[in-house]
Amino acid sequence: MPKHIVSTVAEIPPGSRKIVEVSGRSIGVFNVGGEFFALRNRCPHQGAALCTGHLGSAVTSTGPGHYEVDRSGEILRCPWHGWEFDLRCGQSWFDPEKVRVKSYETAVAPGSSLAPPSPGLVPGPYVAETFPVSIEESYVLVEFGPVA
Amino acid sequence: MSKATPATSLVDCDIHNAITPAAVARHLPERWRQYHAQFGRRMTPGDYYPKATPMASRTDSWPPGGGPPGSDLAFMRRQLLDAWPIEIGILNTLITIRNQYRDYDAAMATAANACQVAEWLEPEPRLRASLLVPFEDPQLAVTEIRRHAGDKRFVQVLIPSRTTEPLGRRKYWPIYAAASESGLPIGIHFGGWSGGHPISGAGWPTYYIEYHTGMNQTFQAHLISLICEGVFEEFPKLKVVFIEGGIAWIPPVLWRLDRSWRQLKAEAPTLRQLPSEYFRKHFWLTTQPIEEPPEPGQFLEMIAHLDMDDRLLFSTDYPHWDFDSPDTALPSVLPPGLREKVRRDNARALYGFA
Numbered sequence: 001m002p003k004h005i006v007s008t009v010a011e012i013p014p015g016s017r018k019i020v021e022v023s024g025r026s027i028g029v030f031n032v033g034g035e036f037f038a039l040r041n042r043c044p045h046q047g048a049a050l051c052t053g054h055l056g057s058a059v060t061s062t063g064p065g066h067y068e069v070d071r072s073g074e075i076l077r078c079p080w081h082g083w084e085f086d087l088r089c090g091q092s093w094f095d096p097e098k099v100r101v102k103s104y105e106t107a108v109a110p111g112s113s114l115a116p117p118s119p120g121l122v123p124g125p126y127v128a129e130t131f132p133v134s135i136e137e138s139y140v141l142v143e144f145g146p147v148a
Numbered sequence: 149m150s151k152a153t154p155a156t157s158l159v160d161c162d163i164h165n166a167i168t169p170a171a172v173a174r175h176l177p178e179r180w181r182q183y184h185a186q187f188g189r190r191m192t193p194g195d196y197y198p199k200a201t202p203m204a205s206r207t208d209s210w211p212p213g214g215g216p217p218g219s220d221l222a223f224m225r226r227q228l229l230d231a232w233p234i235e236i237g238i239l240n241t242l243i244t245i246r247n248q249y250r251d252y253d254a255a256m257a258t259a260a261n262a263c264q265v266a267e268w269l270e271p272e273p274r275l276r277a278s279l280l281v282p283f284e285d286p287q288l289a290v291t292e293i294r295r296h297a298g299d300k301r302f303v304q305v306l307i308p309s310r311t312t313e314p315l316g317r318r319k320y321w322p323i324y325a326a327a328s329e330s331g332l333p334i335g336i337h338f339g340g341w342s343g344g345h346p347i348s349g350a351g352w353p354t355y356y357i358e359y360h361t362g363m364n365q366t367f368q369a370h371l372i373s374l375i376c377e378g379v380f381e382e383f384p385k386l387k388v389v390f391i392e393g394g395i396a397w398i399p400p401v402l403w404r405l406d407r408s409w410r411q412l413k414a415e416a417p418t419l420r421q422l423p424s425e426y427f428r429k430h431f432w433l434t435t436q437p438i439e440e441p442p443e444p445g446q447f448l449e450m451i452a453h454l455d456m457d458d459r460l461l462f463s464t465d466y467p468h469w470d471f472d473s474p475d476t477a478l479p480s481v482l483p484p485g486l487r488e489k490v491r492r493d494n495a496r497a498l499y500g501f502a
Binding site for chain 2: 049052054079
């Protein structure tokens with residue numbers, strides 16, 4: 001599947017997000033403690049910009065009077081009706097058989113590995129003045145589009 | 149339940165503009181401005197429950213320039229009126245009348261209506277408004293209705309569903325007389341302050357989900373009361389709009405009421421028709437929050453049981469958290485002709501919009 005460069009890592013520090021557009025699709029890219037997740041920015045319920053919603057925790061209960069809080073910062077709540085989705089997989093935790101939002105594979109790669117190759121070029125006779133450039137930044141990639 | 153939108157225009161029958169204390173103060177006379185500043189307002193009666201989100205609003209609806217959701221007309225244009233092809237939007241401002249005491253409520257209603265004219269209706273020709281009245285003091289309410297009689301920008305008289313008495317009671321009849329005289333429907337909207345009654349007929353529930361789901365009990369109480377007290381015999385031209393009261397619960401209540409009437413009509417001899425006939429003749433219903441049954445076919449059954457295709461009015465409830473999107477709220481199984489009625493034509497017919 002094609003990989004799209006959507007951001008530098010530095011732009012999305014842990015706990016934050018960036019809304020990007022890939023091939024006309026709005027996608028939210030989230031950094032949870034150094035792990036990156038990408039979800040389609042559209043709630044499957046009524047179409048709100050899901051990825052602008054509040055990030056919270058999963059609250060579960062084993063019975064009345066008991067509750068547990070888990071998965072801090074990994075549960076995305078829609079800004080309209082509060083439907084909750086798991087950042088890791090786009091799964092809703094109510095009616096999970098029916099409701100999920102599209103999630104995308106992400107990867108982090110160093111910029112040097114993403115520099116365009118120059119196959120088959122032969123050096124010419126002139127050399128322009130150059131300055132040293134180093135690529136230290138890493139980039140966040142989102143997989144989206146037809147499988148090659 | 150998602151479906152691409154048809155591009156036709158629509159009427160949104162339930163928009164909540166916030167009239168802030170500062171905005172209303174701009175329109176209060178000196179005596180009440182002083183009172184307002186010195187004593188202030190009752191602490192949010194009716195907010196016995198949390199409201200799902202701050203100000204019960206979509207978390208993306210806080211205006212970037214400050215103020216609560218619904219308080220900024222420019223932002224409302226951007227997020228609602230211009231975002232969809234809304235030809236008319238009806239404002240139902242909710243929290244201004246708090247049953248504090250009667251003269252103050254009346255002054256607040258007058259000031260809030262003046263504020264609506266100056267700061268909402270004048271600058272935005274797509275907007276209309278419900279008239280605020282001190283509904284628990286019907287004589288003062290009548291004064292406010294008459295003050296605006298003939299101003300077509302006020303399209304109905306607003307009463308919250310949590311009143312101190314069932315709305316069929318004769319106490320409220322002066323409001324119905326004045327509304328009928330002015331050709332204004334009564335819009336009964338979800339919420340309000342009951343004067344101490346719980347939301348249910350069996351005490352106070354614990355959770356907001358119980359309050360939110362159970363609010364149709366208040367509408368049910370008004371439906372039964374308005375019909376059984378003979379309001380529509382006394383005011384044959386009166387129109388009532390249930391706003392944000394739900395739809396699916398109504399047919400079974402009408403079945404039940406019709407059955408009871410056949411058995412018990414000697415108790416309420418004023419009634420000359422089946423209760424369901426009064427209902428279908430005098431009531432309109434807004435859609436949001438539209439019920440979302442698990443199977444699309446069940447939605448059509450619900451509409452068929454209701455048998456009020458000409459009386460359903462589309463509404464978003466912007467900016468509240470249970471907002472219905474014009475693109476996706478009405479399920480795709482709804483036939484196109486009926487969709488157009490619900491989205492636009494029924495409201496045009498009821499309110500006389502061109």
